[in-house]
Amino acid sequence: MKLPPSLLEVAPPGETGFADINLVRMRQRGMITHESGRTSVAEDFRIIKRHLLKDARASGTSAIPHGNLIVVTSALPGEGKTYCAINLAMSISMERDARALLVDADVARPSVLKVLGLQAERGLMDVLLDGSVELSDVIMRTNVPSLTLLPAGPASRHATELLASRNMTRLLEELANRYPDRIIIFDSPPLLLTTESSVLVSQMGQVVVVVEAETTTQAAVRDALARIEHCPNLNLIYNKSRAFPGSDYYGYYE
Template identity: 25%
Template sequence: MRSEAETGKIISIAPPAGGDATAADHMLDPELLRRNLVVGFASADSEDVHPFSVLRSQLLKHVRTTGSRVFAVMSVQPGNGKTHVAVNLAAALGRIHPTILVELDLRRPSIGQSLGLSPIRPGIDDCLGGSATLQESGMRIEGTQLTVHRVRTPKINPETLLSSGALAELTDAIRNAADRPICIIDTPPAVIHDDIMLIAPAVDGVIMVVEEARTSKRALVSTIRSLSPTPVIGAVLNRSISSPLQTSEYEYYHMSMAEPNST
């Protein structure tokens, strides 16, 4: 028998106790964003946002060419910069296009804190568990087209939530949304093999964050193979030692997106 989480409640259930049924606009604190290196909301002429504007353009081209709109940001090891890239890319996209940022690192969530979002409102964990709707867990960021679904409470064993069928319902709901949003999903590191194996089939493509001099080629190839048939559509070389695109207070990035026909 299917559990509550499996029965199509993603879109349509009553608000959970203590939850706010309306997705009010959330104002972000610029000082907190600065401290947490969230630069993606800045205007395109800002030097700090440049790498994310480049990545945004490459992703928009991929979206236009393939029609794919649901992407996971992954990396082999912990700490390679997945959340940093996912949040900043989603922020940059949300300036010009309907965008949904979903946190699926259910074990060690950090997006709520990083953006200073309410710790009380329902989260994507509640949504996957069937006690909140997608609308209820979404927090719309004021002045942008970005909606964030952060995790409310860390989970020790998130496999049940990720394997319930609710994740596929969630990504289908996003694909079918009238405003055709682009969805960026933050994930746990690939060393948490079970979680990414459950997330990969639900997405259209993976953006792989690679840390120069830290991510081994062998581990990267093995991870990419294990994600198949979900394609890796691009790579972000974070903290690049060579070919710096920018310096300032941030460490170097080098970003590239594969041509759709080469994936």
């Protein structure tokens, strides 16, 4: 029996930590790839990433601490934050002088690898729980040379404490400073669903909040923003607006 093509191809024997993403299928699902061309979604995320990259690379008095750590979140589930995080990471990976690391930090309900059709047994939680596990043990290389993935790892009832721990602070310092050309995109839990999201957001250099058009209430957006009002570098993506027939529109606001 011939199996249908999937997003994950089996890695060669002996080669672990490698994910071969089926980019053709990604394009069929309306997601960005290096071969997407000038689609409306690709162009929208080019606009979105340009501002984020400028702030990530700012220097001197304009420098943002951990500006290359960018978290993507939302008020509620289902607003498209994971879709936006994946597209943003893919768009950044197209830069000539940048590499993207996409981290699934929605540790209660991880979905990045699920959306991509990939599987992984270890990830972020393993690094935080076990001092013998290194980042290099759990980061997955992909067939997109400038894109790597860090899965969420196993669920933990102590996720909030782990994300607020000194181990997490050290890990973020390593991610932010080890490779100056690396931009790290975190897919965070929704702000109004868990406490983990607020803890994670507080440690990021830049925050992107995805708002679903015509669905998310103003009250929900206000409540979500109130939880991260201490974050100075906050941006909004207005997602799923049918501004043009037959296409999604991504509005971007500082």
